[in-house]
Amino acid sequence: MTTFAVVDLETTGNQKQDRIIEIGIVIYRDQQIVKTYQTLINPHRHISRFIEHLTGINNAMVMDQPTFEEVANDIHHLFDEAYFVAHNVPFDLGFLNQEFARVGLEKLNVKTLDTVELSRMMLPKAPGFKLNQLAQFLALTHDDPHRALSDAYVTTELLKVLLSELTQLPKTTLKKLLPLAEKLKSDVIPIIHDSLNKPQADLIKETEDPYDYHYGLAIKRVTDIKPNRSEPITQSFGDWLDTFETAFNVPLRLGQREMSEAIYHAFVTQSSALIEAGTGIGKTMSYLLAAIYFAKTSKEKVFISTYLKQLQKQVLHEEVPKILAHLSETCQIEVLKGKNQYVSLKRFSEWIVKTDNDHYDFTLTKAIVLIWLTKTETGDVDEIQLPRSGYQLFHQFSHRFDTDEIQAFSYYEHKLAQIEVADIVIVNHALMHQLILQDNMPLNRLIIDEAHHLPEVIEQEEG
DSSP states (O other): OOOEEEEEEEESSSSSOOOOOEEEEEETTEEEEEEEEEEEOOSOOOOOOHHHHHHOHHHHHHHTSSHEEEEHHHHHHHTTOOEEEEEEHHHHHHHHHHHHHHHTTTOOOOOOEHHHHHHHHHHHTSOOSSHHHHHHHTTOSSSSSTTTHHHHHHHHHHHHHHHHHTTTTTTHHHHHHHHHHHHHHSHHHHHHHHHHHSSOSOOOOOOTEEEEEEEEEEEOOOOOOOOOOOOOOSSSSHOOOOOEHHHHTTTOOOOHHHHHHHHHHHHHHTTOOOOOTTTTOOOOHHHHHHHHHOOOOOOOOOEEESSHHHHHHHHHIIHHHHHTTTSSSOOOOEEEEOOOGBBBBHHHHHHOOOOOOOOHHHHHHHHHHHHHHOOOOBGGGSSSSSOTHHHHHHHBBBBGGGGGGSSSOOOOHHHHHHHHHHHEEEHHHHHHHHHHHHHOOOOOOOEEETTGGGHHHHHHHHH
């Protein structure tokens, strides 16, 4: 039965001369908390106002508390035959071992699990990997941040999630993870072996298996692509805008409506329009309304080109939901990115076995991508956060370097199939330029947002 000692320390700082001022430990075994330990510690060091503000611990609170020497033996025994678990193990274990050595005790030499590292692997879509960010992402109660026992409790709850995610990975993924795990900070190899040695459950019917298997990799089964079969729009554009305003419960500004009508007129007359939209006019909603109406009534695809990825995200995640929520029609809107954004299963299956010269960030990147494949339907690297140098490695096994040979499955080709049935496609200026040069995707109806940036983008692309 595996025991985990989940630790959090509060200290006077992070330098060698600093001392522990509070320690919290949660003993977790067999999916239950079996013991807790918490104490303030007199560091015989001044606690700065910064640390007092961060932790709520001041000099008066520790004045009559035990020194580390007085509690060291009790603390040391809590780690007997237990994993040392912390959110950033090098800090907590390093600090504790420094203190144990100072008072004449042996340094801890135990298996460790770092919940920062494990979170990067198991929760790659999290917005960040600080403890409070993960607690919010997972809706974990965090009553007293930066107090040792409260942080240890939250880290324990996080550990439960991470262990559950890890042990429920398909065995195909666990087997691929084993050689990578040898170079990770966390001692996950025994946990992986335990999962692999569990008896295989009854065979799952193929229709119930959430994974597909390609090139020796387990991937989440992607949703089948279905054409949009919504009812056609029968209203005139003006009446349709009136209906939208009523549903939206906010009238379009005069400039917004004029701009939307000018774009629609350019589409139906097959002409061009150059529009300078004033600040605050709400141009994104203007061109989206014109694009949606034209695409749905003409059955022609409309492309929208934005300057930066951030603008793509803003359009897709802020403006589009706001509009679609007030339309009776459905509209399929897709974002197309460059080939280097999408992982190639074929190339990744070749790169994952090349581990001889990997440094830590490359090993971690491979582990992140391997596990992410069991969760993603897009294969788009923008879904996840990689170590800084991990993006350099991802580039090597992206779709950019794929040959034209037919593959068992390709995220990029799947995205192109989604584009085929989409009403509106969002790209950035650089990709739009490439598509025009390649002439393999007709951009007959095109809205260029922030077109004044287009010359510099083309210059960079051709420079």
